Amino acid sequence: MANFLFKSEPSTFSYSDLERDKRAVWDGVSNPLALIHLRTVRTGDTVVIYHSGKDKAAVGIARATSDPYPDPKLGDPKRAVVNLAPVRALARPVPIATFRGDPALQKVELVRNSRLSIMPLTASQLARIVALGGAKPR
Numbered sequence: 001m002a003n004f005l006f007k008s009e010p011s012t013f014s015y016s017d018l019e020r021d022k023r024a025v026w027d028g029v030s031n032p033l034a035l036i037h038l039r040t041v042r043t044g045d046t047v048v049i050y051h052s053g054k055d056k057a058a059v060g061i062a063r064a065t066s067d068p069y070p071d072p073k074l075g076d077p078k079r080a081v082v083n084l085a086p087v088r089a090l091a092r093p094v095p096i097a098t099f100r101g102d103p104a105l106q107k108v109e110l111v112r113n114s115r116l117s118i119m120p121l122t123a124s125q126l127a128r129i130v131a132l133g134g135a136k137p138r
Contacts, residue, residue, distance in 0.1 A: 003046045003121040004037065005058070005110060006084075010051040015060035018049065019086045027071050027081040034118040039068050041082050048121065048129055050110070057093035058129050062086050090133030104128040 006026060008014065018024050029038050041047075047062040066083035070076070096114070099105040105128055109119040121129070 001044050001046065002040065002042065003048070003123060003126040004041060005048045005050050005108065005119050005121050006062075007050045007052045007110075007117045009053045010055055011053065014051065015049045015062075015086070015089060018060070018062060018084065019089065023065065023083060023085045025081050026084050027073065027079075029081075029117055030079065031115075031117060034116055035078070035080060037118040037120055038080050038082065040120070042067055046087075046126060047084060048126065051093075055093065057095040058090060058133060059093050060086065060089045061130070090130075092132070092134045094129050094132045098132060102128065102132070 010016075013024065026038075029035055041064050043064055043066055045064040047064060048058050049060040049062055050058045062084045064082050065085045068080040068082050071079040071081045096110070099108055099111050105111070105125060108121065108125055109116055113119075
């Protein structure tokens, strides 16, 4: 299984919205590099949900419940979406400052390219985010 970080503006769609709805179609990705990463997501992969905007912090863990498929709203086979379900909120948000200052997280693409909305995470990066967020790994 692979691990990813997905960014979302909480005023558009927050982790709380995902928990409330129990599932979501993750759409709206248009950046070519983010789409490349999105197309590698597989059912069962772990996704860290990161709030951009004023929050700028990892806030929850989700699970991909589908492989990527063409966005049905757009009719463009190049624009992919995946389905997500919530796993758990982090007890403590993990802010971008922590990513920048933590040796285990400094190489996360978020630190270098803060505009990228989807990026892979290594198993050790995921474990560190979960630990800093005060959650036990499952």
